[in-house]
Amino acid sequence: MSTGFQAGSVRANDVDFSYLELGKGPLALCMHGFPDSPWTYRHLLPELAAAGFRAVAPFMRGFAPTSVPGDWRYDLRTIGQDFNALHAALGGDASSILIAHDWGAVAAYAALADAPANWRRAVICNIPPLPVFGQVAFTYAQLKRFFYIWFFQLDCAEDVLLGGDLEFLRDLWADWSPGYDASFDLKQAKACLRDPANLKAALGYYRTVMNPRRFGQADYVQAQAEVWGRPLRTPTLYFHGLRDGCLAITHELAQQIPASLGPGSEVELLEDAGHFLLVEQPARVNRRILEFLQRN
Numbered sequence: 001m002s003t004g005f006q007a008g009s010v011r012a013n014d015v016d017f018s019y020l021e022l023g024k025g026p027l028a029l030c031m032h033g034f035p036d037s038p039w040t041y042r043h044l045l046p047e048l049a050a051a052g053f054r055a056v057a058p059f060m061r062g063f064a065p066t067s068v069p070g071d072w073r074y075d076l077r078t079i080g081q082d083f084n085a086l087h088a089a090l091g092g093d094a095s096s097i098l099i100a101h102d103w104g105a106v107a108a109y110a111a112l113a114d115a116p117a118n119w120r121r122a123v124i125c126n127i128p129p130l131p132v133f134g135q136v137a138f139t140y141a142q143l144k145r146f147f148y149i150w151f152f153q154l155d156c157a158e159d160v161l162l163g164g165d166l167e168f169l170r171d172l173w174a175d176w177s178p179g180y181d182a183s184f185d186l187k188q189a190k191a192c193l194r195d196p197a198n199l200k201a202a203l204g205y206y207r208t209v210m211n212p213r214r215f216g217q218a219d220y221v222q223a224q225a226e227v228w229g230r231p232l233r234t235p236t237l238y239f240h241g242l243r244d245g246c247l248a249i250t251h252e253l254a255q256q257i258p259a260s261l262g263p264g265s266e267v268e269l270l271e272d273a274g275h276f277l278l279v280e281q282p283a284r285v286n287r288r289i290l291e292f293l294q295r296n
Helices: 044-050 076-089 103-115 131-134 140-145 149-152 158-161 168-174 182-195 196-209 216-230 282-293
Strands: 006-012 015-022 025-033 054-059 096-101 119-127 235-241 266-270
Touching: 006 076, 015 044, 015 076, 015 149, 025 044, 025 076, 025 131, 044 054, 044 131, 044 168, 044 282, 076 096, 076 103, 103 216, 119 182, 119 282, 131 216, 140 149, 158 168, 158 196, 182 196, 235 282, 266 282
Parallel strands: 025 054, 025 096, 096 119, 119 235, 235 266
Antiparallel strands: 006 015, 015 054
8 A cells, every 4th residue: 555654753751653654844743542553544644644734653662663651541631641642742732633532532621621832733533531431431331342452351361362363352343333344444453453462552552551350449430530530621522423332422422522522622423424424434433623722
């Protein structure tokens, strides 16, 4: 696939980050989630570059070829610090943009709350703010969707996932974005996670943030609120695909989302998109993102 993307690397927050980039101008930092890679931004990066941004999509900590951190830190505060450290290392300024999906989205709330002056605008996809997430996460229907989170806590999870060349990931994509052909995306995600060290790192996000031994403890709930439950000051465009098989929200719940975002924020619900809406409906999503980012 010929893309014209440039590959680069930079050290930030004691991690060697690899990234794809395109264009020149204010930084547009694009962060992915699991089981995914920066290639989920392959349709958006050229559009951002054409609009006058330096679009950079890093491989998240632990996702090859980014290094596996020696301190084994995958808490949300640290991941949010990655984003702000990348902002500094890549020469970002107050005109920079943060775009994030899945785990990138969760950590984006922390990054934006910690350093609002770094980011002029933000786009967050498919993980709502903590006050809304908390209303959904422990419903019966959502607990069934989240089966993989609890499975990932088991010591045998790596062995199961590595079986059949990570075909478990194929089934997650099929559940989360019904009807979408994820062949290209899976090839890239598997390359990030095929090494057992990288797969263990990716599961470290779940084992740290969603540690069942800490659920229900007052200090855990407070810690989550302090990291990604704070109201944002940054104008943010929030996207959610209503066919998302990973995390489902309703129109009613979506009405609560702007209360956690900065002034001038907007919510866009896509009736016919699932979890990976950036690749499911790139033309529509990209057009909406650029409209939002180009406002004063």
